[in-house]
Amino acid sequence: MLAAVFQVRGLDTREPTLNVLLWQRALDPEQGKWSLPGGQLEDDEDLTSSVRRQLADKVDLRELAHLEQLAVFSDPRRVPGVRTIASTFLGLVPSPATPALPPDTRWHPVNDLPAMAFDHAPMVEHARNRLVAKMSYTNIGFALAPKEFAISTLRDIYSAALGHQVDATNLQRVLERRKVITRTGTTARSGRSGGRPAALFGFTESRYRVTDEFAALRPPG
Amino acid sequence: MLAAVFQVRGLDTREPTLNVLLWQRALDPEQGKWSLPGGQLEDDEDLTSSVRRQLADKVDLRELAHLEQLAVFSDPRRVPGVRTIASTFLGLVPSPATPALPPDTRWHPVNDLPAMAFDHAPMVEHARNRLVAKMSYTNIGFALAPKEFAISTLRDIYSAALGHQVDATNLQRVLERRKVITRTGTTARSGRSGGRPAALFGFTESRYRVTDEFAALRPPG
Numbered sequence: 001m002l003a004a005v006f007q008v009r010g011l012d013t014r015e016p017t018l019n020v021l022l023w024q025r026a027l028d029p030e031q032g033k034w035s036l037p038g039g040q041l042e043d044d045e046d047l048t049s050s051v052r053r054q055l056a057d058k059v060d061l062r063e064l065a066h067l068e069q070l071a072v073f074s075d076p077r078r079v080p081g082v083r084t085i086a087s088t089f090l091g092l093v094p095s096p097a098t099p100a101l102p103p104d105t106r107w108h109p110v111n112d113l114p115a116m117a118f119d120h121a122p123m124v125e126h127a128r129n130r131l132v133a134k135m136s137y138t139n140i141g142f143a144l145a146p147k148e149f150a151i152s153t154l155r156d157i158y159s160a161a162l163g164h165q166v167d168a169t170n171l172q173r174v175l176e177r178r179k180v181i182t183r184t185g186t187t188a189r190s191g192r193s194g195g196r197p198a199a200l201f202g203f204t205e206s207r208y209r210v211t212d213e214f215a216a217l218r219p220p221g
Numbered sequence: 222m223l224a225a226v227f228q229v230r231g232l233d234t235r236e237p238t239l240n241v242l243l244w245q246r247a248l249d250p251e252q253g254k255w256s257l258p259g260g261q262l263e264d265d266e267d268l269t270s271s272v273r274r275q276l277a278d279k280v281d282l283r284e285l286a287h288l289e290q291l292a293v294f295s296d297p298r299r300v301p302g303v304r305t306i307a308s309t310f311l312g313l314v315p316s317p318a319t320p321a322l323p324p325d326t327r328w329h330p331v332n333d334l335p336a337m338a339f340d341h342a343p344m345v346e347h348a349r350n351r352l353v354a355k356m357s358y359t360n361i362g363f364a365l366a367p368k369e370f371a372i373s374t375l376r377d378i379y380s381a382a383l384g385h386q387v388d389a390t391n392l393q394r395v396l397e398r399r400k401v402i403t404r405t406g407t408t409a410r411s412g413r414s415g416g417r418p419a420a421l422f423g424f425t426e427s428r429y430r431v432t433d434e435f436a437a438l439r440p441p442g
Contacts, residue, residue, distance in 0.1 A: 039297070041306075043297060043304065044297050045297065046295040046296050046297065048295075052365065053424065069292055069293060070266055071290055072308050073292060074262070074267040074268040074295060074308075075267050076264060076265055076267065083264065085268075086264075087293050087295075087308075125381055133431055137358040137431065159346075210354055210357065210358065214239040
């Protein structure tokens with residue numbers, strides 16, 4: 001298993017970016033290149049338990065807000081030597097979390113990846129594409145956002161994850177209409193621009209669901 | 222790999238149903254029980270090539286309108302003996318197709334499955350849930366429908382696949398608004414109820430895409 005673990009980082013800077021967690025290979029094959037975290041499946045575990053164990057063991061990452069299976073990469077020539085099939089996962093870490101990382105492991109902007117080992121660059125791209133698609137018809141943003149946030153912060157998170165600027169007013173309108181986010185009733189201590197305090201919002205659920213409004217196809221009742 | 226291949230059958234009857242293709246095990250383990258088609262990955266192929274080959278070899282099913290990877294089933298105790306991990310697929314066959322089947326293979330209504338081998342019943346349920354979810358935010362219905370159809374036929378296909386009645390007028394309105402279906406300009410020879418001829422429609426694309434309208438998150442331009 002290999003996991004593409006994403007987090008939006010740099011929310012306190014002018015350019016928040018979507019980052020992926022990578023470790024640098026100390027040995028051949030592909031010495032010096034960067035890899036997704038993961039490892040071999042043990043006899044007594046299933047894939048999801050295994051990827052959770054490996055993320056916890058290797059990168060001290062026990063607090064994933066979302067973890068889901070993505071594609072299996074099975075090209076017979078994807079790695080040298082004994083044939084290895086890689087089942088990939090998408091993991092999401094909410095924004096203020098700062099998990100401790102071992103020295104060989106680091107966050108990298110998805111749009112500026114270092115030299116990647118094997119087929120790990122296409123795996124990151126596949127995971128990012130899945131995340132982008134799911135942001136448009138599910139509530140998956142909860143797994144990238146803080147518990148409470150101003151709309152401007154959520155706009156920065158969505159913009160970074162999607163890879164293009166999103167309008168804060170439209171975003172608020174759509175997510176409120178879909179009941180994905182709701183006002184918490186509190187305000188931020190001070191607006192970023194020094195204006196009036198910003199209203200704070202939270203996701204209504206911290207469990208993944210499809211939010212798309214296709215009412216004509218919904219079950220009755 | 223194991224594939225849940227679905228088709229809506231019985232469109233000329235009062236109760237069209239979603240069916241899944243199963244074969245009956247002639248030998249132990251699980252003799253007499255019903256299995257999803259599939260088999261072992263060979264050294265020189267990837268998963269998707271392999272499942273296509275096996276469906277073509279075993280069930281003479283070369284005309285899948287849609288095939289996609291679903292979950293990997295990896296419980297260490299899912300089958301007796303040597304540990305086997307199953308990568309599952311969803312396959313869709315359009316409605317009028319009648320692929321030739323070997324004698325041990327048969328379509329079964331998804332809502333009335335026979336005694337199933339191993340964990341194949343949960344696999345069918347997982348695949349059906351995925352199909353239902355995707356019908357609400359993608360154009361995946363193209364892979365179940367004929368090239369040309371009256372809205373009443375499409376209503377029957379959607380109702381069977383979703384497992385509940387869908388209103389034909391709402392369905393037409395939503396799918397036209399999303400530009401998923403379009404009028405072909407022709408009519409059926411005679412309406413089912415003997416009334417005026419029904420207008421015929423077709424899907425605008427026969428390639429899978431997300432159709433959800435989440436305009437606020439779309440890339441600019």
